Amino acid sequence: MNDLRAECRALRKQLDAAGDGAIFAEALEAVSEAIVIYDAEGRLVTCNHNFRELYGYSEEEARPGVHFAELGKIDVARGHVVVGDEYGDGDAYLERKAEYRRSLEGSFIVQLKDGRWLKTTDRRMSGGGFVSVQVDITEIKHKEEVFRNAMEQAEAAARSKSEFLANISHDLRTPLNAILGFSEMVLGEVSGPFENETYRGYLENIHKGGRLLLSIVDDILDTAKLDSGKYNLKPERFDPIELTEEVLATFTPISRDKDLQISVTAPPEGMPTIVSDRRALIQIMNNLVSNACKHTDDGGSIDLRWGLSEGKYVQFSVTDNGVGMPAELVAKIGEPFLSDGSATALRGERGTGLGFYICTKLVDLLGGVLSVDSTPGEGTSVSVQWPLESLAPEPMT
Template sequence: MLQLPDAVALLKAHHDCTGALTDLEWLSANPAAERLLGITPLAGRRLRGGGTDAACPGLFAALADALHGSVERTVAARRGATSVRWRVAAGPAPGGVCTVLTDLGPETPTLAEALAESLTAALEHSAESFALFDHADRLVHANGRLKRDLPDLADQLVPGISFEELARRFALADPRLTTEEERSAWVAERLERHRRLEPPVVVPLPDGRWLLSREHAVPGGVLVHYTDVTTLKLNEERLRVREAEARAARAEAESASRAKSAFLAQMSHELRTPLNAVLGFSEMLLSEAFGPLGNPRYHSYAGDIRDAGTHLLALIDDILELSRLDSGGMPMAEEGVDLDTLSLRVVSALQEVAREGDVRMRREVPATLPLLQGDAQALTQMLTNLLSNAVTHTRPGGEVVLTAHLMPEGGIGLMVADTGVGIPTAELPRILHPFEPSDSTIARNSRGTGLGLPIVKRLVEMHGGRMELTSEPGVGTAVVLVFPADRSLPRDRCRPAPLPPVILPA
């Protein structure tokens, strides 16, 4: 507020022939009034056309009312470029009006106006785009970010333009919409989504950017809210590309694995043919079918040839077996297998090997255990591989135990535990992967392919079960085979299947 005394002035009224007021003339005014109105001298000037009506358009009406009685009101005025308020206190005087003007200072907005101004400022400085449409779908306000996001429409985002018109202009500016039919279809679809206030949708822009469009009903209209999600879309696209590349790489790896399995199977068959001939001829030499060999050393050499050939044949059989499992070329019989009888046969077949290594073998398999529905040949191979591994890696004086039990959920569990040298924890995952080299001294010093456990794992998974391996160096190893409950068969409802011969691994 100006720190000045009140502006006091006396005005004379001018009337037309009918007595109607036509204007007011300043008769006298103190210096404060002249400074307030910005006119010196003020006396002799008329209110209208004299400059004072431009500074305060509401002053004439207030003073005209004062001709008929005292008036006190606040009117809007201008002080240069600043909006201010004046208090007008006036009343009738002989032949005119006496008035006192007080400068109240800059105009203070109402609460609603202040809130509206704050909201507009917030929208203008927002990192997201906004457009507000009224109940007739005409644009009320578009913030600056929206104009930057849509540069082709920036000069058209003016209050009063309809949403439909903006949609049509957007379609015209989009180079991807090349025909009138395409543009009309796009506009119709956009208007329908706008009418229904459908869930958020991602809108591609002609320049390659993407905006997430969300529309909300607000009092008196609709607020359209846009968020730039270009970075997110680009990341999604990169992720899709990586996933596609990963799928292609996985398919290529699976194809290579199948090719490897097919090659191994073919080569195994090719190797078996000449090897069978070597074994056959070595047996003939050992039996001296066509006469004495002469020197006894020849007989010893023939035995070495047979033993080495037999070992090599067992190695080839392991590779062939794994390739058949990997390629899905191994059919599985479904029959009831008596684990008590099967385990007894396998343990008996390995007893001689265990005695040679001074390893005790113990079997704890209940005779009342349900039959296991599965492939007898595969189950025989599983137990043979596990027990053979356990005996091989158990020091003299150690023990290997085979146990079987009915699990609480009705499945059957088989466990082969030994008191052998054990396997380091870091090596356990490698042990179960075929053809993966192991740093374990045990693995390096072992004869054979190292495919025994991977083969067992695949065979138990063919039966819908799983293999669990635990080991501790210096304590021993335990391998557990768990078969699901639906493979347990009551003994009184089916006849046990005949068991295949036990073939010891090389």
């Protein structure tokens, strides 16, 4: 402790002996930035070695009393400032620098002929003069460029991935439709009776596998379209309850198999017709109902509820009393390839984990929100809400 006090006293003595001016001059030379101080008229008061070095000024050129405009002219004459870039030619550069020095706000960035980037930050001092701190930011600029290039490359890669997926999905659908169509024809005994029951079983498996594959291909195609902004909404006027019944008809086989009670609830005053993208809504509803069917045990119930809120928003929800979702999974909704990886998640047909991702993107396009409320062991409710007249019908031609 005593040692420390003695040291402080010694240091203080040293400082007193040197005087503030000498300490300041020493500090000015010791820092790594280029520093220059100008008086209220813009004439150089003092500068450090780094400042002269940065621009290649001689001691004579960067002498006390010289105006910053003189130094600027030297820069331009030596071709120091990059001409013809965003800073304009020599005169424009000088004008911009003078402008900056009138306001002394923010920073002034310039590139020199040798490729270096310099950042000047000036701050006013009490006597009307100002202190200018200049730093070589070439390395930061290079890193920015590397980062920008990497971003551009990543975006281009994502674009070509989406295009590739969209094309390949289209190509996969054609043979898949043949597999589905012809297996349906044979199973339906279109050209005469089909007697071998073992083969019927095989054929049913082919058909089931084909359907699953088609739904995966469709998910990938929709994801690719949504990711590349190529999903165009087509507004139409329709009756939402009729649409719901159409969607639910495709779930009759699974609800019968699992003995699920599926109900549709509309407000007492009924639902008006709405203008929206029918296909997007069918897709959203399909995924939510298929999720509910997959993750609800036999004998469970599912309710599809329509409503209007504040007369401004349309809303529908799909509520089941199934296995529910863990909070970690709910938190990830909106991310692609969602799966809790558990046996429960896989008890039905294994999906792509793109369903919620597609729904979230579609609801986004409608200008709405999708929210999930789920309790493991009790059930899940997913609701979608969007502005009533967000999509104007196309004008009649």
